[in-house]
Amino acid sequence: MRVRVPASSANLGAGFDALGLALGLHDVVEVRRTPNPGLVVRVSGEGAEDVALDESHLVVRALLAACSRLDTAPGGLELTCANAIPHARGLGSSAAAVVAGIAAGYGLAGVALTGAALDDALHLAAEFEGHADNVAASLLGGLVLAWCEESDGDRRFRAARVEPHPDLRPVAIVPREQSATHVTRGLLPEVVPHADAAFAAGRAALAVHAVSARPDLLLPATADSLHQDYREKAWPDSLRVVRALRAHGVAAAISGAGPTVLALTAGTALPQAVDLGGFTVLPLPLDRTGVVVDPLG
Known part of the structure; x- marks a missing residue:
């Protein structure tokens, strides 16, 4: 197969x-x-x-x-x-x-x-x-x-x-450096302020709505208070790119444990003012199917 x-x-x-x-x-x-x-x-x-x-x-x-x-x-x-x-x-x-x-x-x-x-x-x-x-x-x-x-x-x-919404166009911004999940998880605190937890709950709920129905809300929906700042020393250049893109109105976040940056766009080009030196920019379609298993001939 x-x-x-x-x-x-x-x-x-x-x-x-x-x-x-x-x-x-x-x-x-x-x-x-x-x-x-x-x-x-x-x-x-x-x-x-x-x-x-x-x-x-x-x-x-x-x-x-x-x-x-x-x-x-x-x-x-x-x-x-x-x-x-x-x-x-x-x-x-x-x-x-x-x-x-x-x-x-x-x-x-x-x-x-x-x-x-x-x-x-x-x-x-x-x-x-x-x-x-x-x-x-x-x-x-x-x-x-x-x-x-x-x-x-x-x-x-x-x-x-x-x-997901049909207009959504992800862009992966991939650095040369690697990152290990177990290392970045070790940088997270065991306890976060209640205000940060409440912020995250609201934005995570908004993210579901933004990705599926309202791409115009993606910028506020992808804001984070739980993990990115705590893990900055693991990928400072990636977080710099996230902040720069967001300052230009692009919904961007660290992808998983990093160091890749994910930008969620509607097909518009990334702003040229953001320095992406050292990164490979990969516009990617969404996969709407998931895993596929086919017989081999």
């Missing part, structure tokens, strides 16, 4: 660990069963020199976890991964790998990603990541609202999809 999975941008400003947006930049994984036991992994594109080529590869780990959950023996496997999503840049590369592996595992088991099976796949993917925003976007496409329900010590990751 061939699995095509989109990149994603999480948070969108104030929606920390709750909002995600699927982007039209895709990793493609081809999975073949082989008659002999064992595993062959080939990788090209982003991260090809850095990722493992054995069972510790993230796609393989997720695939095996899905097969275990579905009580399916994967048998001998050959994986060919063509990566387009930059690694460690805040564009959901690890979430995409997890979703690709889980979708492949469900495909090997002959289970369609619909209904309860899709809910279970989402939960399994979020267990890998520790939160559901990126994996939900890669699974479902469009704009996602993610949350976690806890009862009697058990937790269940959930997500709902919202259709």
Whole structure:
């Protein structure tokens, strides 16, 4: 089978660990069963020199976890991964790998990603990541609202999809530097002021409305008080770009754990007065479909 999975941008400003947006930049994984036991992994594109080529590869780990959950023996496997999503840049590369592996595992088991099976796949993917925003976007496409329900010590990751406005045109502004999620999360305080929490709640709710129905409200909707300023020392140049774009009226925020900047536009060019030296500017369509699994010929 061939699995095509989109990149994603999480948070969108104030929606920390709750909002995600699927982007039209895709990793493609081809999975073949082989008659002999064992595993062959080939990788090209982003991260090809850095990722493992054995069972510790993230796609393989997720695939095996899905097969275990579905009580399916994967048998001998050959994986060919063509990566387009930059690694460690805040564009959901690890979430995409997890979703690709889980979708492949469900495909090997002959289970369609619909209904309860899709809910279970989402939960399994979020267990890998520790939160559901990126994996939900890669699974479902469009704009996602993610949350976690806890009862009697058990937790269940959930997500709902919202259709983005047709005029929305994301632009990823990608630096050369990388960033690790575990490092940037370590910069966050355990407690924030009540006023900041109230601000974030209102802006996260507004972001859902702005992305889906009122793009003219994107600038106030993407304002943040929860995480970006606390993590400035991890990516000072990226936050400088966010502030400069916002000063020129462009809705911009750090994408996920950074250091990529996401600008949400209606197709207008970014202001030339903002210095984007050292960054690669990638206008991207939205991905409205999410992960796609097709048979190989």
